Each structure stands twice: as C-alpha cells, then as structure tokens.
Amino acid sequence: MDLTILIPAYKEAENLEIIIPKLKKSLEILDIQHQILVVDSGVSFDDTLDVCNRYKVDYILRKPGNSYGDAIRSGIANASGEYLVIMDADGSHEPDFIRILWKYRIKNDVVIASRYIKGGSTENSKLLNFMSRVLNISYRIILQLDCKDVSNSFKLYKLQDLKSLSLLCNEFDMVEEILFKLKKLNNQIKIKEVPYTFKRRITGESKRNLVLFIFKYAFTLVRLRLMK
Numbered sequence: 001m002d003l004t005i006l007i008p009a010y011k012e013a014e015n016l017e018i019i020i021p022k023l024k025k026s027l028e029i030l031d032i033q034h035q036i037l038v039v040d041s042g043v044s045f046d047d048t049l050d051v052c053n054r055y056k057v058d059y060i061l062r063k064p065g066n067s068y069g070d071a072i073r074s075g076i077a078n079a080s081g082e083y084l085v086i087m088d089a090d091g092s093h094e095p096d097f098i099r100i101l102w103k104y105r106i107k108n109d110v111v112i113a114s115r116y117i118k119g120g121s122t123e124n125s126k127l128l129n130f131m132s133r134v135l136n137i138s139y140r141i142i143l144q145l146d147c148k149d150v151s152n153s154f155k156l157y158k159l160q161d162l163k164s165l166s167l168l169c170n171e172f173d174m175v176e177e178i179l180f181k182l183k184k185l186n187n188q189i190k191i192k193e194v195p196y197t198f199k200r201r202i203t204g205e206s207k208r209n210l211v212l213f214i215f216k217y218a219f220t221l222v223r224l225r226l227m228k
Contacts, residue, residue, distance in 0.1 A: 002032040004081035004159065005098065008039050008062070008071035012089035013046040015202045020055045023087075023095035030099050038089070039075045042066035069170035072178075076162045084159045086175075091202030093154045100194055101156040108192040110182065111156040114149035119195030135217055142225055143180050147191045150176050152198065161185070173220035180224050 005023060009016060016038065027034045036057035040048045042065065052059035060078055062071040072086065083105055087093045097113055104111045115122045116136060122129055132151060139150045153175045161182055169177045183189050 001035055001080040002082055003027075003030075003098075003102065004035040004037055004075075004079040004084045006037050006039065006072070006075035006079060006084055006086050007089050008068060008075065008086075009048055009089040010041045010071075011045050011204065013048045013051050015089055015091050015204065016048060016051045018202055019089070019091055019095055020051065020057060023098070024055065024057075026096045026098055030102060032102075033081075035080050037075055037079060039071040039078075042070070065170070067170035068172055069167065069174045072174050073167055076159070076167075079159055081159055083156055084162060085156045086153045088153060090204065092199045094196075094199060097154070097196060098156075101154075104192045104194065105156060108190045109158060109161065109186065110179065110189065110191045112147055112149055112191065112193045113152055113154040113196035113198075114147070114193035115152060115196060115198050116148040117193045117195050120149070120193075120197065122198040123200045124198065131214075139176050139180075139221060142221060143176075143183075145179060145183060145191075147179075147193055149193060150179055152196070154196065155179075157182075169216075169220055171216045173216050176217070176220060177224065184227070 023036060038048065038052050038057060038059050039062050040059065042062055049059055060074060062074045064070065085098055085101060101111045101113060114120045136148065136150050139145060140148065164185065165178065165181045167174060167177055
C-alpha cells in the first residue's frame, strides 16, 4: 500500500458525500495503491458509515475516547500505507491537492499544505486568520520549527515515523505535537511547504471552541517546550 488518506470525521456525512468521490477520482489519476480511512466518532451520530459503504472506503470508530486525538491515534494504528495524509472532513482541504503533496515525498520527511508561504492563503475570517498566525509564529519560534504553517493538519508524513511517536494531545493541538515530536526524533528532519489556499467548510458548523482552542494551544506549547 503506497498511501493512506486519514479523515477524522464527526457529524460530517454531508460533506463526506461531496469530498470522497473527488478524492477517489484524484487518487485514480495518481494511480497508486491507496487506502481511504474515515475515523468516525466513538458512537456515530449520522450516516457516515452508509456514505463510506456506498463509496467502498474503510471505516472505523475512534477509540478509546471521542476526541480528535483519539481519531488521529486510531487512524495511525489502522493505516496501511507507506505514506499518510491527514485530511479534514469539512471540505477545507481540497482532495486534488494530495497529488501535489505526493510529488514532494521522496526528498522530504513532511510535506505541508501551507497557508503562510508565498502563494498560500486562507478563506477564514480575519479573526481566525489573526489567531492562527499568532499561534503559528509562537510555535515556530518557541519550538524552533523550520516551517511557517505548523497548525494546518493537511500534511503528508511517512507512516512509520508516526507509528514511532507517543502522542498525548486530545484536541487539535495534536497537529503541533506531531511535528514537534518528529523533529525531536530527527533533528535533521526535512520539511517542505507548498502554497495552499485553505477553504471554508462546505456545510455544517466548526467543531472548534475558540476559548478551548486558546487554552489548549497555550498549555500544549508550554508542555512541549518543557520537554526539550
């Protein structure tokens, strides 16, 4: 298996109905052995399983809890590809862009769909964009990460590298934890950023709570810094 696409999903059946056909078409063009793995909530609340069955993609429930971190850990444990791409289920990550990430895999350990290099952008509100930029600058400087977009989850990794990590975060700060621990594992890590336009979600509401978002990221930043 060449590539696993890991999609954490929580009440995203309507969006998956749109993005999975696009994703399958893009992967067919890429012409590689692939696995699409949707990780639903601990107990499903919508028709995600039906959508996955209809399009013949792998489906599991996240364990042991119901957090985003549990979804990522469950996905990594059940992934089969040599490489792994994490992709949001809300439509903010364009399926066809995976072919761009894949192109840079050979000479790099991580390939990032980056909003914050030349040519990248975001469709998020000014407030969210400001908060994201402050977060990324803080993480990049304090944790000495050699990239401008730390927090976008749309990245390509080597699966074995991820399987070697002990990941503890439970919220969206898991994204920064992965990158920091990969660098801790390999100080010579090669990171490639490719310009990307982050899209607004197609339907539904964001699962991010802004107050929790700020608190968790601040706590994780301090905890990871003290690990060094």
